[in-house]
Amino acid sequence: MNVIVLLSIILFLLMMIVGGKKGVRSFISLFLNFGVIMFAIFLMTNPQWNPIIITIIACVFISCISLFFINDVNSKTIAAFISTIITIVLLLFFIVIVTKYAMIQGFGEEEINELGVFSLFIGIDFTKLLASVIIMSTIGAIMDVAISMAASMHEIFNNNPSISRRDLFASGLSVGRDILGADTNTLFFVFFGGYLALLLWFKDLHYSIGGIINSKIFSAEMISILCAGIGVALSLPIAAGINAYLLVRKREKQQA
Amino acid sequence: MNVIKNSLVKMTYKQILLFTVIGLCFAISMIFINNNYSFYEQPIAKVIQTELVEASDITDMNNNKDRLFIQQIIGEIKNGEYEGQLIQLTNKYSSSGAYDQQFRVGNELFVSIDPSKEEDSTLIGSITNVKRDQFVVLVAWIFIFVLLITGKKQGLLSIMSLAVNATLLSFALDLYIKNPSISLVLICAVSGIVFTIISLTIVSGFNEKTYAAIIATLLGTFISLCIAYIVIGVTSGTGLRYEEMQFLTRPYQMVYMAGLLIGSLGAVMDVAITMSSSLFALYEQNNDISVKALKASGIDIGKDIMGTITSILFFAYISGSIPVIILYLKNASLLGFTLSMNLSLELARALVGGIGIVLTIPIGLYTTLYFVNRKRARS
Numbered sequence: 001m002n003v004i005v006l007l008s009i010i011l012f013l014l015m016m017i018v019g020g021k022k023g024v025r026s027f028i029s030l031f032l033n034f035g036v037i038m039f040a041i042f043l044m045t046n047p048q049w050n051p052i053i054i055t056i057i058a059c060v061f062i063s064c065i066s067l068f069f070i071n072d073v074n075s076k077t078i079a080a081f082i083s084t085i086i087t088i089v090l091l092l093f094f095i096v097i098v099t100k101y102a103m104i105q106g107f108g109e110e111e112i113n114e115l116g117v118f119s120l121f122i123g124i125d126f127t128k129l130l131a132s133v134i135i136m137s138t139i140g141a142i143m144d145v146a147i148s149m150a151a152s153m154h155e156i157f158n159n160n161p162s163i164s165r166r167d168l169f170a171s172g173l174s175v176g177r178d179i180l181g182a183d184t185n186t187l188f189f190v191f192f193g194g195y196l197a198l199l200l201w202f203k204d205l206h207y208s209i210g211g212i213i214n215s216k217i218f219s220a221e222m223i224s225i226l227c228a229g230i231g232v233a234l235s236l237p238i239a240a241g242i243n244a245y246l247l248v249r250k251r252e253k254q255q256a
Numbered sequence: 257m258n259v260i261k262n263s264l265v266k267m268t269y270k271q272i273l274l275f276t277v278i279g280l281c282f283a284i285s286m287i288f289i290n291n292n293y294s295f296y297e298q299p300i301a302k303v304i305q306t307e308l309v310e311a312s313d314i315t316d317m318n319n320n321k322d323r324l325f326i327q328q329i330i331g332e333i334k335n336g337e338y339e340g341q342l343i344q345l346t347n348k349y350s351s352s353g354a355y356d357q358q359f360r361v362g363n364e365l366f367v368s369i370d371p372s373k374e375e376d377s378t379l380i381g382s383i384t385n386v387k388r389d390q391f392v393v394l395v396a397w398i399f400i401f402v403l404l405i406t407g408k409k410q411g412l413l414s415i416m417s418l419a420v421n422a423t424l425l426s427f428a429l430d431l432y433i434k435n436p437s438i439s440l441v442l443i444c445a446v447s448g449i450v451f452t453i454i455s456l457t458i459v460s461g462f463n464e465k466t467y468a469a470i471i472a473t474l475l476g477t478f479i480s481l482c483i484a485y486i487v488i489g490v491t492s493g494t495g496l497r498y499e500e501m502q503f504l505t506r507p508y509q510m511v512y513m514a515g516l517l518i519g520s521l522g523a524v525m526d527v528a529i530t531m532s533s534s535l536f537a538l539y540e541q542n543n544d545i546s547v548k549a550l551k552a553s554g555i556d557i558g559k560d561i562m563g564t565i566t567s568i569l570f571f572a573y574i575s576g577s578i579p580v581i582i583l584y585l586k587n588a589s590l591l592g593f594t595l596s597m598n599l600s601l602e603l604a605r606a607l608v609g610g611i612g613i614v615l616t617i618p619i620g621l622y623t624t625l626y627f628v629n630r631k632r633a634r635s
Contacts, residue, residue, distance in 0.1 A: 002495035007607035014614040019559045026563030102391040106354035120354040121322035122586035136575035140568035180407045181414035186522035190572045193519020219388040226399040233402040
């Protein structure tokens, strides 16, 4: 049997045993998200379409699946959805500028030998593709921050319904700070784990520090992971602000 | 009132000091990185003039249309024996830019100088690489600032733990290269234990909460890695295309396994600390809370975080393969072949990480319960 199939079955069983119905939904949402990514890749192969626009649309679908399908549509998930999309759009402006000037798109000289049989002139803008990749790599973490903050700010609001907007914002931020550390940690270990072979390669071939930092593949990975971290940090004040605004507005409406 | 005022003044002094130090570090490192030409042996040229000399449309064997350009560049050498002289360079690039790049005035390039073709005072040479260090450092600083501004103390702590972990990993790899007889998986397992202890104690200090999280992380990672070993053993690795693993100077399966271990560690730590800190918070709110109630809330918390943390791993692993998948597809590769070549290892990583995350929920629950009960028995 195939490794991937067997691992998927194990993951599915574990999610079902530990998480019950919600676990099954989480597993299905992974599957659906995979489908969305595949479809987005398929659309990106058309040179007429802008990969960044496709990515934004894909992100809307991914957040719908991960937020609304697993947790139902309610005020928490709606707040989380809005903060996810706003963070992603803001982060995109930053990433487009970075990818335009850092010259890190496409493939590095270490990778190019294996791609020798392929034609590289495929008419797809690799700079925009890189911006899409960075956004996609961080959307999981941004959604995590958004939903955790929405949940805990609702909790704070319910325990203290007369809390001012400012205090709510501040306590939301302080909850978010714990998540920030955990999520940047998660992303950085993913980076270390995925690029262990590359790090060994650099050390085996006695690259100098300058050689490593200036190589396209290392700087591209480093910049992507830093942008992902920036995205997570950026999503804290956005999520805190949106939740504070929506919750207090709801209270004011009820009072009026 | 006065006490609060004083502590506020003290706090701001401390903060002012901290921000001055960080600001100085930023300024010094940016000045250094933009003027560090003399630290490189290879000549560096700064582009001072570019001219487009030719543009042509091409269609490759798969009917993909692209546009090729040739650019004449005049650069000024910034280091070495030719410092200050002008150099003439030619750059070919395409509008897609998969392995090439348009250069603009101000870009800095590593060049090799062709001494045989020296004419007048202008050198002739070719471009070997781009100087990117200033971008890496600048984005790193933006990351640090954003983390400090939004994360305050926690942001500082997570930057510190990242820096310590990166240094440790580098030491561990050096150790492995010097002693290749020790298994890389073993070295990574030992460093994994150290990473876990450092990251979790930096974030939440020395207390029962942290001990419970450390034990849960280590058990969760260990068991999920065992599952991965067994699965790969039982299926004899069918479906894993190690050919795709680039940069191999070492036995691939071992490097892959070590990567699996390190890669899922962060996510498993996240689950473990979330479980233990929220259960301890519940216990501290109400010291008489029953084990049954704690179990129920633990499972509820686990259900909430399970989906989102697995998807962090999932997106982080899968997204990196998008450009290469598109390259394969545009070169008329079959979809099944493309996906199995480029996604099998990444999917397996994400799945093993996911298994670790889900397993750590009950493991974290029971280790935390053990520590809560111990604390309760003592008080």
